Amino acid sequence: MTVTTPDTTRGDAGSPAPVARQLLVGRDDGYGDLTLERFGLAPGAGPWHAPGGPRDRLLVVLAGRARVAVDPGGPSVELAADEVVHVGRGHAHRVELLGAGPGGRLEWMLLDGPGGPA
Numbered sequence: 001m002t003v004t005t006p007d008t009t010r011g012d013a014g015s016p017a018p019v020a021r022q023l024l025v026g027r028d029d030g031y032g033d034l035t036l037e038r039f040g041l042a043p044g045a046g047p048w049h050a051p052g053g054p055r056d057r058l059l060v061v062l063a064g065r066a067r068v069a070v071d072p073g074g075p076s077v078e079l080a081a082d083e084v085v086h087v088g089r090g091h092a093h094r095v096e097l098l099g100a101g102p103g104g105r106l107e108w109m110l111l112d113g114p115g116g117p118a
Contacts, residue, residue, distance in 0.1 A: 018042040020105070035112040038062075039095075040105040047096040050087075056113040057087040063101025066108065069094050 020040035025031055033055065041048055049071070050057075059068055061079045068085050069076035071092040077085050078098060087093045097106040 018045050019048055024109075033112075033114040037110045037112075038107070039110065040103070040107050041095065041097050042105050043097060043100050045097065047094040049094045050092060050110070052090045052092040053112065054089055056089050057093075058084055058111040058113070059087060059093075059095070060084045060109045060111070062107040062109060063103060064097065064106035065099035066106050067096040067098055069096070 018041070020038075022038045023035070024038055025034060025036040027033060027035060039048065059079075061081055061083050063081050065081075066079050067076055068079060068087075070087065071094055074091065079085060081101065095106070095108065099106075101107055
């Protein structure tokens with residue numbers, strides 16, 4: 001199932017953040033608790049923020065360069081295409097564009113892992 005939804009996330013300065021977001025696998029697709037989303041962040045947009053959740057996440061950069069930071073005040077890492085970072089359950093994170101990919105955007109996928117706290 002592919003569902004494209006507008007993202008109304010705001011950048012740091014309150015300006016609209018041009019984010020493309022597609023739900024590729026949802027919880028109703030027969031894969032248990034897994035979800036898989038694809039994102040694109042245009043140059044000039046503020047960082048994209050994700051709240052902490054009950055599941056571990058894997059963030060995979062597809063194109064471009066990103067800084068992924070755990071909020072608030074946690075570690076950050078810079079990633080290029082084909083690099084992955086783990087975000088533990090309960091941790092909010094933000095994604096900042098450092099360099100656009102060939103399509104003119106930072107592109108990444110976010111896998112929301114199975115199960116929550118027991």
